[in-house]
Amino acid sequence: MATRVDHAVSSGTFSLDGETFEVDNNIWVVGDDTECVVIDAPHSVDDILAVVGDRTVKAIVCTHAHDDHVRVAPALREAVVAPIMLHPADKPLWDLTHTDHLWDLDLADGVRIEVGGTTLEVLHTPGHAPGAVCLYAADLGCVFTGDTLFQGGPGATGRSYSDADVIRESIRARLLALPDDTVVHTGHGADTTIAAERAGLS
Template sequence: MTGAVRVDHAISSGTFSLDGETFDVDNNIWVVGDDTQCVVIDAPHSVDDVLAVVGERTVTAIVCTHAHDDHVRVAPALRERTGAPILLHPEDRPLWELTHAEARWDRDLADGQTIEVAGTTLRVLHTPGHAPGAVCLYAPDLGCVFTGDTLFDGGPGATGRSFSDLPTLEASIKSQLFALPAETVVHTGHGDDTTIGIERARDWGPTD
């Protein structure tokens, strides 16, 4: 028996660096799968932290929500340990190259693409703004969406640094994420969960 598909979670601590500044951050690690196979969403600070969540399962993909260093820092090392391909939206190439000038990712992500794992489907939603190639991963069977740094408990992600733009981010959230069912649980890149309904009702969101 492979068991039911599930979402496993842990937190990994490290740093985020961009535009000449470095900050301490805690990143969520999300793993979707059953007892035998799984997909890892983002590869932040420690391969061992990720593998502690994976356990003995086969990793079929390392899916990067975007290429800020606190989300992809150990992606190549995790690929070496697991043999799993790295998936990234190609518009995040400039950010990826800030961290990994030599290593490349393996497969491009595209809006509307589906990723199958353990009998369930993750649908890729391209949500630029926090980063040009930022994506969210919607799992309708599980009633959740993995938003990386696009949407948090409290509103949109940060846009004060290079390669980011607030109007673009807000447009992405309103068109891609707020179209999801209100009860959809939002699993974020940092911090606590929220729901689409809660965030849609905040003052910054649409009024219709």
């Protein structure tokens, strides 16, 4: 069975540092016809389940713990009976959203997540958040960057727990090392490629 990447958009809010914004988040689901991994858990369990369909969810992998990426993670975990995975450096952000729940498994640089005939390699890319990670699928020729890299450059670093110098170094060291034709699937907005972003970041 062929591995595929499925996509939808879910709308809701992002809140941090006393401000709230309307946002559209990408939902990414990677797998085959029988099993999959969900990347991030924004806004709506129903929106995510519509992409998952009748497949078995092996994990809910959070690229970072801003509320628009993890808000429905505990409810989704209950619905699909799968572990939530998060880098432990993002606990301060997780705690802002979830005081009664924790994630199940820690992410770390180099962890490999096997699903549906492909492998997602965890790249720790702090800057947007201390525990931000990207997920590289070499055989699919793509990387899921959460809010670390977008079409047009790095993710925002103007809020608590973020650092502009750190995110640029993360991108240079971990993402610009990937092949130029690698497709970048972002947390918000349109896809891009490593080649397209290299010019503005190198």
